[in-house]
Amino acid sequence: MNDNTMSIPHLIMNASVVVQLVMLLLMVGSILSWVVIFQRSIALRRAKQEYNQFEESFWSGVDLNELYREIPADDPRHGAEHMFQSGFREFNRLMPKTRNADTVLEGVQRSMRVAWSREEDRLTQHLVFLATVASASPYIGLFGTVWGIMGSFQSLSMTQQATLATVAPWIAEALIATAMGLFAAIPAVIFYNRLSNSASRLLGKYEDFAEEFHAILHRNLQGRDGKPSAS
Amino acid sequence: MAKGKPQMATDTPRDPQDVGYTLPTILAVAVHLGIIVFSLINWPSSSAEPDSSSIVQATLVSTETFTDQAQQVTEQQAAMNTAAEPTETPDTSEPEATAPEPDTQAAEQQQAAEEAARQEAQAQAEALAEARAAAEADAQRRAEEAERVAQEQAAQAEAREAEAQRQREAEAQRAQEQAEAERQREAEAQRAREEAEALREREAEEQRQREAEAEAEAERQREAEEARAREEAEAEARREAEAEREREAAAQREREVEAQRQREAEAERQRQAAAEAAEAAMQRQLAGEAEAAANAQQAQQAANSFINIVRRAVEQAWLIPPGASDSLSATLQIRLGPSGELLAASIATSSGDSAFDRSAIQAVEQAAPFSELRDLPADQQRNLRQINLRFTPGDVR
Numbered sequence: 001m002n003d004n005t006m007s008i009p010h011l012i013m014n015a016s017v018v019v020q021l022v023m024l025l026l027m028v029g030s031i032l033s034w035v036v037i038f039q040r041s042i043a044l045r046r047a048k049q050e051y052n053q054f055e056e057s058f059w060s061g062v063d064l065n066e067l068y069r070e071i072p073a074d075d076p077r078h079g080a081e082h083m084f085q086s087g088f089r090e091f092n093r094l095m096p097k098t099r100n101a102d103t104v105l106e107g108v109q110r111s112m113r114v115a116w117s118r119e120e121d122r123l124t125q126h127l128v129f130l131a132t133v134a135s136a137s138p139y140i141g142l143f144g145t146v147w148g149i150m151g152s153f154q155s156l157s158m159t160q161q162a163t164l165a166t167v168a169p170w171i172a173e174a175l176i177a178t179a180m181g182l183f184a185a186i187p188a189v190i191f192y193n194r195l196s197n198s199a200s201r202l203l204g205k206y207e208d209f210a211e212e213f214h215a216i217l218h219r220n221l222q223g224r225d226g227k228p229s230a231s
Numbered sequence: 232m233a234k235g236k237p238q239m240a241t242d243t244p245r246d247p248q249d250v251g252y253t254l255p256t257i258l259a260v261a262v263h264l265g266i267i268v269f270s271l272i273n274w275p276s277s278s279a280e281p282d283s284s285s286i287v288q289a290t291l292v293s294t295e296t297f298t299d300q301a302q303q304v305t306e307q308q309a310a311m312n313t314a315a316e317p318t319e320t321p322d323t324s325e326p327e328a329t330a331p332e333p334d335t336q337a338a339e340q341q342q343a344a345e346e347a348a349r350q351e352a353q354a355q356a357e358a359l360a361e362a363r364a365a366a367e368a369d370a371q372r373r374a375e376e377a378e379r380v381a382q383e384q385a386a387q388a389e390a391r392e393a394e395a396q397r398q399r400e401a402e403a404q405r406a407q408e409q410a411e412a413e414r415q416r417e418a419e420a421q422r423a424r425e426e427a428e429a430l431r432e433r434e435a436e437e438q439r440q441r442e443a444e445a446e447a448e449a450e451r452q453r454e455a456e457e458a459r460a461r462e463e464a465e466a467e468a469r470r471e472a473e474a475e476r477e478r479e480a481a482a483q484r485e486r487e488v489e490a491q492r493q494r495e496a497e498a499e500r501q502r503q504a505a506a507e508a509a510e511a512a513m514q515r516q517l518a519g520e521a522e523a524a525a526n527a528q529q530a531q532q533a534a535n536s537f538i539n540i541v542r543r544a545v546e547q548a549w550l551i552p553p554g555a556s557d558s559l560s561a562t563l564q565i566r567l568g569p570s571g572e573l574l575a576a577s578i579a580t581s582s583g584d585s586a587f588d589r590s591a592i593q594a595v596e597q598a599a600p601f602s603e604l605r606d607l608p609a610d611q612q613r614n615l616r617q618i619n620l621r622f623t624p625g626d627v628r
Contacts, residue, residue, distance in 0.1 A: 008270060027263075034259030035252065042250045165547060183266075 011173040016151050022144030022177050026137055030184035033133040036126045037191040044198050047079050047123065051205060054081045058209075064088065064216070079119060079202075080209045087112040087210070091217055101221040108217055112210045119206055123199040127192060134188035141181020148174025351450055385610075386530065390523045397512045397519075404509030405464035406471060410502055413472050417495075420476050427483050435484055442477055449473050533607050534615060540603050541565070542620055549594035551624045552586045559584055560623040561591050567616050571604035579619055591622050 012023060058067065058080075068088045071077055077085055090111035094104045152170030156162055427434070449470055456466030475498065482491040562580035567573060576595040578588045604612055 031259050031263055034262050035255045038255030038258045039250050039252055042255070046250070160553065161551070163547060 008176065011169065011176055014169070015148060015173045015176070019144045019148045019151075019174065019177055022140055022147070023180055026140055026144075026177070026180040026184050029133045029137055029140075030180070030187075033130055033184060033188045033191075036130050037187065037195070040126060040130075040195045041191075044123065044195060044202065047202055048198070050081070051079050051202065054079065054084075055209065058084070068092075078122065080206055082119060083112050083115040083206060083210050084213060086115040087213055087217070101218075104221060105214065105218055109214060112214065116203070116206055116210060120203050123202060124196065127196050127199065130188045130192040130195070134185050134192055137181045137184040137188070138178075139181070141178040141184075144177025144181070145174045148177060351454070355454070386523055386527045390519070393515075393519050393523075397516050400505070400508045400512035402464045402467060403505040404512075406468045407502055407505050407509065409465070409468040413468070413475070416472050417475070417479075420479050423476075424479060424483050427480065431483060438480065438484070442480060445473070446477060530608075530611060534611055537601075537603055537607055537611075537615055538618055538620070541598070541601050541618065544598040544601065545591075545594045545620065545622070548597040549622070550590060552584075552590050557624050559587050560621055561588050562619055562621045563591055563595060565595055565618050565620060567601060567604055567618070569604075569612065569616075571601040573599035573601075580621075595620075 012020070015023070068085065071081065071085050087108045091104060091108045094107045098104060149171060152167060152174060155170065156167060159166055427438075431438075453466065453470050456463055456470070459466070475494075478494055479491060482488070482494065559582040560580075561578060561582040564575075564577050564579040565573065566575045573596060576592050578592065581588055604615060607615065
């Protein structure tokens with residue numbers, strides 16, 4: 001009998017409505033944060049792999065025109081490939097229109113910056129949700145606990161004899177809310193730090209690549225001083 | 232191709248690289264289900280923790296035993312006082328040890344003396360039996376008077392016996408203190424022996440008779456001396472000296488110088504043994520008293536702690552009827568089985584409120600098996616099988 005009344009499912013079922021709502025909210029937040037954790041982990045790992053592959057092919061000495069043509073136009077790429085694609089497309093578009101190398105390079109730089117910021121948006125997608133869960137769920141759980149203990153003291157004032165046995169279930173069920181809040185928050189904090197770190201490192205690599213690509217185009221323009229062969 | 236492409240590229244951002252949400256969702260739900268299942272599986276073991284509320288009780292009990300110690304001191308003092316009285320009865324049992332030696336000697340010397348000694352020994356044994364019966368009756372009376380300290384009394388009885396032994400040994404020690412006097416007397420006796428060797432042929436039979444008479448007188452004297460409690464040691468020493476003189480005389484008669492030497496060696500050994508025994512007895516007395524006190528204290532503490540555990544468990548399970556006033560009190564008699572299960576709970580002294588009595592009995596039944604009983608030593612378990620608990624609502628509220 002004692003075991004039954006003190007078991008966690010029993011405590012959850014017997015909690016007051018507010019505490020139950022708080023627990024439900026925390027449960028949903030925990031599940032969603034884990035969804036984000038898994039989704040982002042897989043996505044970032046793939047992005048890193050693809051960046052490594054593209055960097056290898058880019059620096060393998062292949063002609064940039066060929067590399068650009070290999071990318072299907074209707075199949076948008078991501079990461080460094082996307083930046084290369086948008087930058088090279090802008091370069092090709094501007095070359096016939098203007099002779100001014102600075103104008104061309106400016107346009108290329110601008111389009112690559114746009115692509116980089118889209119990549120950034122894509123990589124850090126949903127990470128803010130993790131941060132929100134990490135910072136808010138302890139407070140939500142604490143709210144549930146405070147509410148539960150308030151209820152326990154209210155009911156305590158009704159009873160004749162306040163033994164530990166009458167208070168204990170209330171406090172236990174109230175504390176479950178805090179436990180759930182921490183349970184949701186701790187993985188969210190850990191994975192937010194880890195994922196945002198790996199995303200920013202990847203974005204740094206993209207930036208480096210963009211600079212290098214820009215330098216190559218600049219070198220080409222200086223050398224030809226006219227139409228590049230890739231027109 | 233000019234402007235549609237980049238928009239296309241950004242409008243559909245998740246194609247080859249982006250991960251769908253079905254797999255992460257499944258994984259996340261699996262993680263949570265795993266944690267829930269783990270917590271549910273793990274639950275039975277952690278369900279023991281609510282039972283560990285007895286730990287809280289244990290700490291409370293420990294404080295209460297501290298308060299019990301004060302009571303115990305007075306109880307112990309009372310026990311020591313009661314123990315001091317019976318030490319005089321073992322004094323009467325003392326001749327039992329000394330009487331047989333002269334008996335055997337008398338048997339060697341004369342049968343008449345032996346018979347007299349036997350009769351005296353019987354008389355002494357009867358007196359002893361009476362004294363013992365009296366002591367037992369005393370002990371029984373005390374046992375009836377104090378049911379709860381029965382355990383302690385057993386320890387006290389042991390302590391009493393130990394003290395009796397110790398006293399005997401102490402008397403032996405006193406005898407040893409007179410050993411020098413004895414030695415002087417022995418030297419005199421030796422001189423007498425040499426004279427007796429010259430005179431032995433003439434005086435042999437007379438001596439025998441005289442010695443028999445002297446022995447009888449000595450034993451009578453011994454009885455008289457035994458009646459006196461304090462001067463007994465000196466009397467005993469004198470008796471021993473006389474007995475030795477007699478023994479030496481017998482040896483003269485039999486011309487067994489070797490036997491004499493043996494006896495002397497024996498006496499010396501006895502003296503040494505007595506000295507050692509006295510020292511050991513002193514130490515044992517100190518150690519034994521401390522040990523007996525500690526044992527009694529432990530036993531009392533264990534019993535108190537068990538009773539307190541039971542009381543606390545019952546009080547926790549007690550739903551006091553709302554109308555009950557604090558002045559009510561009921562005494563419950565609880566009988567427990569060997570493993571702490573409840574055999575019977577009955578009202579020993581009713582509070583006058585039947586609902587109150589019933590609620591107390593229900594509380595006992597609910598709090599029942601008191602498995603802590605098994606943790607106690609076996610001899611205490613027997614005493615604690617039946618306990619009386621007095622309950623008043625004022626204690627609980």
